[in-house]
Amino acid sequence: MRIVVIISDTFRFDYVAAHGLKKVRTPHLDALASRSADFLRCYTGSFPTGPNRADVYLGQYWFPQADWSPLPTDRPTLAGRVGELGYVTQWIGDCPHLMKRNAYYHRGFTAAVQVRGQEGDVYFTRLNKPDPRIQPPGKTRRTRHLGMTLPNLQEWQNEPRWEEDRFCCRTADLACRWLQENYKATKWMLWLEFFDVHEPWDPPEYLWRHYDPDYQGPEMRHPNYGPADEYTPAELRNLAAHYAGEVTLLDKSVGRILRQIEDCGIADDTAIIFTADHGIALGEHNRTGKSNIHPRDDRCWLMFEELAHIPLLVYLPGMRPRKVRQYVQPVDTAATVLELAGAGPAPSDHGTSVLDLALGRARRWRRDWAISSAYLGRLGPRCSGLPVLYTGRWAYAPRTEKFGTGGLLFDMNADRSQTRNLLRKFPAVAKRLRGRMARLLEQIGTPAETVAQLMGEG
Incomplete structure (x- = not known):
């Protein structure tokens, strides 16, 4: 081939x-x-x-x-x-x-x-x-x-x-x-x-x-x-x-x-x-x-x-x-x-x-998510490429544009342009995705202290 x-x-x-x-x-x-x-x-x-x-x-x-x-x-x-x-x-x-x-x-x-x-x-x-x-x-x-x-x-x-x-x-x-x-x-x-x-x-x-x-x-x-x-x-x-x-x-x-x-x-x-x-x-x-x-x-x-x-x-x-x-x-x-x-x-x-x-022969697929991110070793105000987790109908970010820890949550089915932050409306969803994102980042080799800093816990 x-x-x-x-x-x-x-x-x-x-x-x-x-x-x-x-x-x-x-x-x-x-x-x-x-x-x-x-x-x-x-x-x-x-x-x-x-x-x-x-x-x-x-x-x-x-x-x-x-x-x-x-x-x-x-x-x-x-x-x-x-x-x-x-x-x-x-x-x-x-x-x-x-x-x-x-x-x-x-x-x-x-x-x-x-x-x-x-x-x-x-x-x-x-x-x-x-x-x-x-x-x-x-x-x-x-x-x-x-x-x-x-x-x-x-x-x-x-x-x-x-x-x-x-x-x-x-x-x-x-x-x-x-x-x-x-x-x-x-x-x-x-x-x-x-x-x-x-x-x-x-x-x-x-x-x-x-x-x-x-x-x-x-x-x-x-x-x-x-x-x-x-x-x-x-x-x-x-x-x-x-x-x-x-x-x-x-x-x-x-x-x-x-x-x-x-x-x-x-x-x-x-x-x-x-x-x-x-x-x-x-x-x-x-x-x-x-x-x-x-x-x-x-x-x-x-x-x-x-x-x-x-x-x-x-x-x-x-x-x-x-x-x-x-x-x-x-x-x-x-x-x-x-x-x-x-x-x-x-x-x-x-x-x-x-x-x-x-080829249409996959009964199951190992990933129902995607994480997009720049290097996480320089987190802080004005940094670029802050990570976003995409999964199902949701897109979640643990940090805001001002590097605040409140986070962002978007419904990708209704808001592809990601302009309406629904975190306050769906706090339980945000909490669940926050935990999942932290676990996934650690699974792919992100140092625990970096994950804690990103999540506002360090």
């Missing part, structure tokens, strides 16, 4: 048009969803990008153990374990953070190649060019490289002119070339890491204009990682339009890879997984971005729906498509890939293969 895994950075669950929640153009992902197992309750585990990949590459929840850090060299990786089964494994991607500063996220792959230049990855300077000043500095993240904000730096270094110049198109082109060079072999895994749809969002104008045709003003390509009310309503719509345009562009790139698999005649012997690491706030809860690094924002940021809920599509040749409503998380990806390759998970793994769910 050939295996293709596609991970898109910052892709929200509700931006797959087939899910019926947003008016967005994703025809190729919709087509894949129509013939796959579409997991409707996939929530990220460790947050953000690096910790998520540790979940996936190691098969263990990373947020109880460490923050964003190099992949440890003393633990077996998914790629290495698949390689031991006789597979050739290829990593192709444009995510800059997985390959730089000895991050080791490509460890274990037979071969790995990176498309350079995404988000602050300066590999070729153009000092004769002035700062293009695409987006006003007060409307974007304060981070600067070579004196430029990230959206301006991206334009300055890469200067994309055609659609094909964009990163997801270049990564897809490399993937298609690899497929053409390797399709005759039968035992390989192709792992694709698209940094899109991570910001800066620079789709061609004709794509973002589908979502904001009348906008007049500077392009909003990058969130401010702070309060959304720093934008005018028109600017906020344009920010979301740029995100949607990038989603559509990424969809076209995924479609090209799927077509190449068909053209090579290997679709009947290739398993395909499409997923993401986390989402992003586009105005919800008066936020844009993923974490609070804004000098004017004194709130904690929690793992709300727009950050935590991600797509997961699993295609197996000859399967019946279905909607799957059990809770799954990225730690399950490792176990799933290992089963596809002909092996089982290690005893230390936290995940479970989702293949039985995908």
Whole structure:
């Protein structure tokens, strides 16, 4: 069985048009969803990008153990374990953070190649060019490289002119070339890491204009990682339009890879997984971005729906498509890939293969919950990625946006936007979920003193 895994950075669950929640153009992902197992309750585990990949590459929840850090060299990786089964494994991607500063996220792959230049990855300077000043500095993240904000730096270094110049198109082109060079072999895994749809969002104008045709003003390509009310309503719509345009562009790139698999005649012997690491706030809860690094924002940021809920599509040749409503998380990806390759998970793994769910043969599923969280070692006011427990109809957080211990409780059946705190109305539910969350955190390796601090008991 050939295996293709596609991970898109910052892709929200509700931006797959087939899910019926947003008016967005994703025809190729919709087509894949129509013939796959579409997991409707996939929530990220460790947050953000690096910790998520540790979940996936190691098969263990990373947020109880460490923050964003190099992949440890003393633990077996998914790629290495698949390689031991006789597979050739290829990593192709444009995510800059997985390959730089000895991050080791490509460890274990037979071969790995990176498309350079995404988000602050300066590999070729153009000092004769002035700062293009695409987006006003007060409307974007304060981070600067070579004196430029990230959206301006991206334009300055890469200067994309055609659609094909964009990163997801270049990564897809490399993937298609690899497929053409390797399709005759039968035992390989192709792992694709698209940094899109991570910001800066620079789709061609004709794509973002589908979502904001009348906008007049500077392009909003990058969130401010702070309060959304720093934008005018028109600017906020344009920010979301740029995100949607990038989603559509990424969809076209995924479609090209799927077509190449068909053209090579290997679709009947290739398993395909499409997923993401986390989402992003586009105005919800008066936020844009993923974490609070804004000098004017004194709130904690929690793992709300727009950050935590991600797509997961699993295609197996000859399967019946279905909607799957059990809770799954990225730690399950490792176990799933290992089963596809002909092996089982290690005893230390936290995940479970989702293949039985995908094929409709699972009578019971071990998890009726999902926990999404950033590293818990730096709890306190203004921290980001505070954990949320999703289970059944409820979403529960033990801390509020002011790091208060009162907690938050939302009815996800009636309030997907998580704007009505029902903790006072259902105190018994909150108490039960509080205890359950504490037990689950300890079961996945969170130190007891950290759990006590999170719950306000330490």
